[in-house]
Amino acid sequence: MNETFGRYLLDGQRAGTRYGIAIPHTIQRGLFGNELSNRSGSSLEFMDHREYVVGDDLRRIDWSAFARSDKLSIKLFRDEVNSHVDIILDCSGSMALENTAKLRASLGLAALFSQAAANCDYTFTAWQAGDTCLKIANGADRPVLWEGISFESSVGCEESFRKSVPAWRRRSIRVLLSDLFWMGDPSATLGILADGASAVFIIQILAERDLNLPRPGNIRLHDCETGRVEDMFVDTVAREQYRRNLANHQHNWNRACRRFGAVIATVVAERIVEQWALDDLVLGGVLKVL
Amino acid sequence: MSAVFLSPFAFFALSAVPVLAAIYLFRSRFQPLYVSTLMFWHTSKKPRQGGLHLRRIQTPLLFFIELLLVILLVLAAAGPAIRSMKDTRHIVIVLDDSFSMLASGERTPRETAIKAIEDLLAKAGRFDARFILAGTQPRLLDVTASTVKSASALLDNWRCLGQASDLEKANVLASELAGKTARILVITDHSPKNIIQQDSLEWRAFGRSLPNTAFVSATRTTVDTKDNCMLAVANFADRPAAVNVIVEKADSSQIILSREIEIQENAVERIFFEVSSESPPLRAHIQPDFLQIDDQVILTPEPAKPLRVRIAIGNEMLASAVQKAVEAVNFAQITTFSPHLLITDSAVDTSKTPDAWMVQIIAEQNAVAFTGPFILDRTHPVTGGLSLDGVIWGAAEKTDRVGVPVIAAGNVPLVTDRETTPNTHYIRINLNPAVSTLTRSPNWPILLYNIIRWRQSLLSGLKQANFALGDDVTFLPESSDQPITLINPAGEIIRMPADSQIVSLKAETPGLYILTAAGRQHPFAVNALSNEESNLTAASSGKWGKWQEANLFWWEYRSVDWLILLVAMALLTLHSLITTGRLGE
Known part of the structure; x- marks a missing residue:
């Protein structure tokens, strides 16, 4: 185990002692899961009706209500949550951007979530999404025992999930730690990630360098993930374009997350690694302070 | 000159150009930066949005725009003005009429000066030029030239056969003629003696420092039945010269004296000899050199008028x-x-x-x-x-x-x-x-x-028989009813009015003249004898004056800096559009 990685994991684990996984809200144990979620799902506990939309499961149409109101409506049942957390760590090269705190924040947050899960008596499994999505060796143990983590992949999580569909536990809470920097429709990734999940948390980890752009001038950009080099004249227009592209990208992810009921939050690595004050994640309903 | 700059010192501001280039050069050096991804830097979606896409050439385009802007601003600050084609430029040209202007190297100063004057006038736009011949007395040519052709015709009267040139006196006359709005051009073969104070005056010299041997003095004095003759030969050079002086009778070319003399540098040697007072006019000459007009002298016997x-x-x-x-x-x-x-x-x-x-x-x-x-x-x-x-x-x-x-x-x-x-x-x-x-x-x-x-x-006849170039020759006829003829050195016969009480003419051409009145001949000679004009060592060429300072002649020009500023403003607008990205949109 890389000594640096171990130190970062340990930092995160220590920071995680203050937190627990905030959702789903625990009510009672069910058939498949140990707890019930506030989300609508497939448990036997009826929660509410809603209007039918194309694509809904026809088996859930409340025909009695249709007979009364002449409107198609769907019965919503409280979802069932398994008290297991799958922590998926994006291990592409961009997560280890040199001279930033991105690597430290990624490893730290992975350890923090594992500790938070443990604090809530959840089991957890740590995964690394490299060229393929694989379990981290000893990923169900304490983070300091995790082995084989490497940030050398040059593919995005979507491709990683597609190459070998991870055996995430059904009804588990899935936490994706990534900068989300790959091209493609976020729905595709979320579709895989949310399939069979009881809750999905997307934690976007960015570095200050991803947000604060270089001063205007001629810049030779090195893509730390693909190794591509590109010469650019960065001026006000280019900087504005970059911000607009990033905002669009985040907007796409936010929209996709809303569709899939996932929760997305963005953290800036350099701002969290010193004190591990994760107020944004607490307010965002991802963590709770114990 | 058709375009000038009223404040040429503003061109020092062009030093900003290398600074600008340095800035761009510095900016052109690519600073390495490692980033998480290049996907947000790409603008691959832009083509679908349509519109202009100038960003690829933004660097050189902006540089060239800024470079052009700097140059235009400097140009505007320099106060460009172009010659007004509607106004007439008044020029008074003072011509050195002394014989030193005939010294020949490849071309005589006179020929070079004529070419320069014609070139100057050809570029002067609309003009009127007046000419003053600066001899011992200034003489104004009474015709004004407004075309190069007419000026060339007037310059034919410039023969450069004066014994001296009083340029100061000629300049005073030129200043009176010129008033406040005319330019004065002095054409000569030497530099000005004093610093030129007059803004409107330009002094152009077309001379060349050349060695010259010359007769600088010659006398023939009658004593009893003999004439004592003296010839002074000068060597205006920085090395000694051997000069062969030959004296011969003007009518028969019979040599009566031939003497070779060695003359030190910048020295004068004199030769004395006697001839009979009955002897006809004598012609003395030395070997020809760069200035030939002073290589010959004619001595006629002074008229005996007891x-x-x-x-x-x-x-x-x-x-x-x-x-x-x-x-x-x-x-x-x-x-x-x-x-x-x-x-x-x-x-x-x-x-x-x-x-x-x-x-x-x-x-x-x-x-x-x-x-x-x-x-x-x-x-x-x-x-x-x-x-x-x-x-x-x-x-x-x-x-x-x-x-x-x-x-x-x-x-x-x-x-x-x-x-x-x-x-x-x-x-x-x-x-x-x-x-x-x-x-x-x-x-x-x-x-x-x-x-x-x-x-x-006031006795009848010639006052004297030997004259210097430019002298007034006066002849008092014994009676006013007899015809008088004059044969000049070119052999032309000039008939004078028969009723003249006094005949006066200008000795403008060196040589032997024969004046005939009442059947009696009165020969006289005109010689080019002048220390100052024969000395070509001080001749020089150059240009002195402030004609290039167009602000002294502001009335001849119209400022065009407003036009340059308009173009600069248009460029500034373009620059602003490009840098804010509005042009692409």
Whole structure:
């Protein structure tokens, strides 16, 4: 185990002692899961009706209500949550951007979530999404025992999930730690990630360098993930374009997350690694302070 | 020049150009930066949005726009002005008319100057040019040239045959003609002696420093039956020169003297020789060099014009004083027959000799001694060289007032002059030698010499036979009803009006002239003899003056900086559109 990685994991684990996984809200144990979620799902506990939309499961149409109101409506049942957390760590090269705190924040947050899960008596499994999505060796143990983590992949999580569909536990809470920097429709990734999940948390980890752009001038950009080099004249227009592209990208992810009921939050690595004050994640309903 | 800059110092601001280039060069160096992804830097979606896409060429385009802006702003600051084609430029051109302008290297200064003047006028737009020939006296050509062709025609009158050129006097005349809005151009072959103060004046010299050997002086003086001749040859060079001087008869080319002399650098050697007074005009020459006009001199025998003087004075003391003074004048012959000049102390009937001048000396017994101050009319030929300080002049206080006072003591006229008939004068001297020191002073022979010389100058014939270039040649015919012809050095025969009482002409061409009147020939020679003009070592070429400072001639130009500023503003707008990205949208 890389000594640096171990130190970062340990930092995160220590920071995680203050937190627990905030959702789903625990009510009672069910058939498949140990707890019930506030989300609508497939448990036997009826929660509410809603209007039918194309694509809904026809088996859930409340025909009695249709007979009364002449409107198609769907019965919503409280979802069932398994008290297991799958922590998926994006291990592409961009997560280890040199001279930033991105690597430290990624490893730290992975350890923090594992500790938070443990604090809530959840089991957890740590995964690394490299060229393929694989379990981290000893990923169900304490983070300091995790082995084989490497940030050398040059593919995005979507491709990683597609190459070998991870055996995430059904009804588990899935936490994706990534900068989300790959091209493609976020729905595709979320579709895989949310399939069979009881809750999905997307934690976007960015570095200050991803947000604060270089001063205007001629810049030779090195893509730390693909190794591509590109010469650019960065001026006000280019900087504005970059911000607009990033905002669009985040907007796409936010929209996709809303569709899939996932929760997305963005953290800036350099701002969290010193004190591990994760107020944004607490307010965002991802963590709770114990 | 059709375009000028009123503030050329503004061009120092062009030093901003390398600074700008340095900034862009610095910016062109790519700073490495490792980033998480390049996907947000790409603008691959832009083409679908349409519109202009100038960002790829943004760097050089902005650089060139900024470069152009800097240049335009500097140009505008420099105050560009173009020549107004509507206004006429007034130019007065002073031409050095001395013969040094004929010195030939490859081309004479005159030829080079003509070409330069024509070029200048061709570029001057609309103009009117006046020409002043600067000889010993400035002469204004009375025609104004407004085209290069007419100017060239006028320049044909510029022959450069003057003995000297008084450029200062010519410049004064040019300044009076020019007024405040004309340019003055001085064309010569040497640099200005003083720094040019006049803003409107430009001095252009087209000379070349050349070695030259030349005759600088030549005389032929009759003594009894012989003529003493002197030739002075100068070597204006920085090394000695061997000069072969040949003297020959002008009519037959018979050599009467050939002498080789060695002349040190910047020195003058003189040759003396005698010829018979009956000898015809002589031509002396040396080997030709860069300036040939001064390599030849012609010496004609001076006309023998003895002045007959009759002395009729009863006062012994006075007679003796007059006798001595007249005898001292070599061209005066004391005679009693048909005198040209009668000096007497009594009233004499001159009706039989109407051409004779009379000098009457009034020696009153009751004369008063005057010690001065004496009033002299210095413009009168009689007073030349007189200095009466310390002289006691005894004269009658009251005399009949006859003629114009020439010398006076207070209100007492001492010498008076009256023109009785044309070219005939009556001079009266109020003098008692018994109470005077005048007759014992040098002023006495001077006074009488002046009178005798004055009379002689008005005798018929030529005053002298050897003239310098530019001199006035005057000839008094014996009678005004006889034809007069002149053969000039080119062999042309010029006929003078038959009724002339005096013939006057300008000695403009060196050479031998023959004037014929009443069947008698009067040869005379015109020579180019001038130390200053033959010395070509000081000749130079160059340009002095402030004509290039167009702000001194602002009225000839129209400012166009507003036009440049308009273009600069348009470029600024374009620059702003590009840098804010609005153009692409």
